[in-house]
Amino acid sequence: MKAADQYHIAIVTDDPEAKMLELSELFGYEWGEMMGGPTTVTVPSGDTTVDTTVELKAWYSLSEPRMEIVQSVPGSVWTPTEGSGIHHLGYWVDDVSAESAELTRRGYAVEAVGNWPDGTAYWAYHCSPSGPRIEIVSRNLKPVLDRYFETGKLSS
Template sequence: MKADDLFHLGIVTDDLDATKDELSALLGYTWGPEVGGPIPVALPDGDRVVNLRCAYSITSPRLEVVAAVPDTFWQAGAGIHHLGYWSDDVDADCAELRDQGFTTEATRAAPDGKLFFAFARSSSGLLVELVTRAAQPGLEGCWAAPQ
């Protein structure tokens, strides 16, 4: 991982639309379409399908606003929830984070069996999201300016 791979700051909120509206009014952010839906994830207490809803800003620096998901680590709180990084090898980067004392909060497998994304938390509370770089072309559509 390197600093240049940071592509968003994630904020989890109880009210997705109100948070987007507030960031727009206060800081001039504009938003791509809401994306998400039910997705299978592996959590420390077992596999589960969660309904993830989020929107990425078109404006930079890029923000991701995520609707809180009950009974998971996707809970609203003060400030930034996570730092999102592109990864050329999510499995290897996640293993490196574990070697540095991070614990895995959630993972999602890609169709090829490798990790599509992973969330890992440091002992100080820093939460890092690793997303496969293979998803970059599709995700960039989430913050493309409306045509």
């Protein structure tokens, strides 16, 4: 990963509409439509991992620098963060599995992984004891998000 691959900072909140309004009023952010829905993620469970489905809802800013506002999901990694409110830093990567292995080697524990139907990871969350949480996302998704950033919509 490189610093230049960072593309967003995320905040998880119980009230996404209020947070987006606050950031719009303070900084002039504009927001795209909600993306998400039921999402199967792999999470650690003792010495193994399990698949679970969570209802993820997120909105990206159309303005830069990019912000992502995520609806909280009780009992999951998607809970509001104390203090600054920043939940994670998002980075594009070419190989999620390889970068995930490197982050793990460096002491960043795996918190959740999103997989394609064929089992290939397309994003992962990692956290170290001292933070920050890191989200790595397959660069293959960049064209989809670039269209979203241009139009504010998931489909054209």
